Amino acid sequence: MKAIAIIQDEHRAITSVIEGLRHMLVEVAAGRIPVDHALIGAMFHYIEAFPEKLHHPKEDDFLFARMRARRPEAAPLLDALEAEHAVGRERFAELKATWERFRDDASTLAAFVEAVERYSYFHWRHMRKEEDELLPLAAKALADEDWKAIDTAFLSNEDPIVGVPASKAFRELFRRIVAIAPPPWGVGPEAAPR
Ligand SMILES: [Fe+2]
Numbered sequence: 077m078k079a080i081a082i083i084q085d086e087h088r089a090i091t092s093v094i095e096g097l098r099h100m101l102v103e104v105a106a107g108r109i110p111v112d113h114a115l116i117g118a119m120f121h122y123i124e125a126f127p128e129k130l131h132h133p134k135e136d137d138f139l140f141a142r143m144r145a146r147r148p149e150a151a152p153l154l155d156a157l158e159a160e161h162a163v164g165r166e167r168f169a170e171l172k173a174t175w176e177r178f179r180d181d182a183s184t185l186a187a188f189v190e191a192v193e194r195y196s197y198f199h200w201r202h203m204r205k206e207e208d209e210l211l212p213l214a215a216k217a218l219a220d221e222d223w224k225a226i227d228t229a230f231l232s233n234e235d236p237i238v239g240v241p242a243s244k245a246f247r248e249l250f251r252r253i254v255a256i257a258p259p260p261w262g263v264g265p266e267a268a269p270r
């Protein structure tokens with residue numbers, strides 16, 4: 077059942093990146109910090125490379141699949157969560173397009189801020205549904221052999237989906253985000269004593 081803690085940790089990591097982006101844009105909109113497109117680019121790369129390519133697909137392929145087999149009555153919840161993974165992919169593509177527009181035309185900042193707010197809320201609701209409804213149900217419903225397969229998938233460093241030592245690459249990416257993010261989200265240049 078190690079996968080439960082891993083999924084919760086992954087949710088915290090994903091949330092910290094999305095919230096970091098959201099709060100950074102609040103500061104940019106208020107004129108308190110300049111916009112840092114390199115940092116925003118690193119955040120988008122993280123969302124593309126981690127939740128979209130690994131976290132959600134592993135939930136679909138391992139956790140949701142085992143739950144479907146053990147608890148047919150959970151199908152409506154699993155269908156809804158799977159549909160949110162698909163919608164999330166579309167929302168992310170739209171969000172990225174909004175950022176690209178903002179990069180070309182700084183006057184579209186308000187639209188980008190609004191799109192990030194919407195994306196952040198969508199993700200927060202999705203993760204709450206998984207943590208409040210699905211994970212407690214899975215903890216009761218799944219057998220040891222199910223958890224063995226799910227744990228192996230989530231503990232895997234050599235991820236089969238992208239074929240790279242995923243956790244190392246993502247740790248480095250996360251360090252990069254923290255290194256260039258201004259305080260209080262990171263330890264970037266703004267944190268240096270003046
Ligand atoms: Fe999910």
Ligand SMILES: [Fe+2]
Pocket residue numbers: 083087131132135203206
């Ligand atoms: Fe999740």
